[in-house]
Amino acid sequence: MLFNSRGRVARHCPGLIVRTLVHISDIHFGRVDNATVAPLRRAIEACQPDLVAISGDLTQRARTGEFREAREFLGSLPSPQIVVPGNHDIPMHNLYARFVHRLDKYQRYITQDLEPVFADEEMVVVGINTARSATIKNGRINTSQVGRMQKRLCAVEAPIVKVVVTHHPFDLPNGFQNRDLLGRAAEAMPGLAKCGADLFLSGHLHVGFTGNTAVRYAIAGHAALIVQAGTATSTRGRGEPNSFNVIRIHHPQIEVERLTWESSACDFRRSHIQKFHRGEHGWAELKSAL
Numbered sequence: 001m002l003f004n005s006r007g008r009v010a011r012h013c014p015g016l017i018v019r020t021l022v023h024i025s026d027i028h029f030g031r032v033d034n035a036t037v038a039p040l041r042r043a044i045e046a047c048q049p050d051l052v053a054i055s056g057d058l059t060q061r062a063r064t065g066e067f068r069e070a071r072e073f074l075g076s077l078p079s080p081q082i083v084v085p086g087n088h089d090i091p092m093h094n095l096y097a098r099f100v101h102r103l104d105k106y107q108r109y110i111t112q113d114l115e116p117v118f119a120d121e122e123m124v125v126v127g128i129n130t131a132r133s134a135t136i137k138n139g140r141i142n143t144s145q146v147g148r149m150q151k152r153l154c155a156v157e158a159p160i161v162k163v164v165v166t167h168h169p170f171d172l173p174n175g176f177q178n179r180d181l182l183g184r185a186a187e188a189m190p191g192l193a194k195c196g197a198d199l200f201l202s203g204h205l206h207v208g209f210t211g212n213t214a215v216r217y218a219i220a221g222h223a224a225l226i227v228q229a230g231t232a233t234s235t236r237g238r239g240e241p242n243s244f245n246v247i248r249i250h251h252p253q254i255e256v257e258r259l260t261w262e263s264s265a266c267d268f269r270r271s272h273i274q275k276f277h278r279g280e281h282g283w284a285e286l287k288s289a290l
């Protein structure tokens with residue numbers, strides 16, 4: 001019998017939570033609501049995560065001081081972590097810095113690794129940089145990146161859960177335009193589907209959302225979960241309070257819980273929970289579990 005790092009029974013035991021993944025996004029140091037920072041840290045610690053995924057936009061304007069604050073905050077969270085950059089982590093107004101030194105500060109203060117990977121006996125999590133100098137706000141994925149992700153994802157078999165982390169989203173909630181979608185997502189998805197990607201984590205929109213790839217991409221035999229995190233700490237919430245996600249894997253199910261900021265309680269509290277089941281045709285929501 002195998003045990004994970006926190007002593008939980010691992011390896012495909014039905015009903016038992018074998019992994020807990022905390023997903024935060026768009027922390028935007030330089031534009032944070034300071035009241036949320038310490039409660040967020042405490043709420044994440046209370047989840048006892050096996051992994052913390054941070055899907056980009058760590059800063060507001062890619063300034064050195066903002067990266068330092070982000071670095072200090074990430075250092076105060078549980079490890080291991082997987083981090084990808086967002087469009088705000090590339091300098092915006094200084095064109096020389098934007099095109100020549102685009103992710104220098106991110107790599108100096110956060111991580112050198114623009115394609116981080118976490119793998120254990122229950123999940124493989126691959127992160128990829130979708131921020132681009134030329135597109136200001138929008139992001140993109142290219143065929144080389146997809147090829148490298150495929151190598152990681154195809155190397156393991158289900159029921160190991162295969163997770164992709166990007167800043168820009170593979171799907172959109174209502175009210176957004178296709179221009180908000182990750183560029184070349186339609187070209188990338190068939191290759192990722194072929195390798196059995198189960199779960200796509202992203203941010204960027206500052207709106208929490210769950211969806212299924214079967215709706216937008218309609219690839220035979222593939223139905224993966226899309227999980228979007230709102231902004232965990234930024235003051236720019238697009239009409240939503242701050243939030244983050246806790247994802248619990250217990251074969252053959254995944255539970256996605258959203259914790260939302262309640263200013264009256266000065267804390268993050270559960271606001272949504274959804275359960276998904278892996279069947280013959282991929283992942284589908286368990287409506288009866290709501």
Ligand SMILES: [Fe+2]
Nearest residue numbers: 026057088204
């Ligand atoms: Fe953002």
Ligand SMILES: [Fe+2]
Nearest residue numbers: 057086087204
């Ligand atoms: Fe963004």
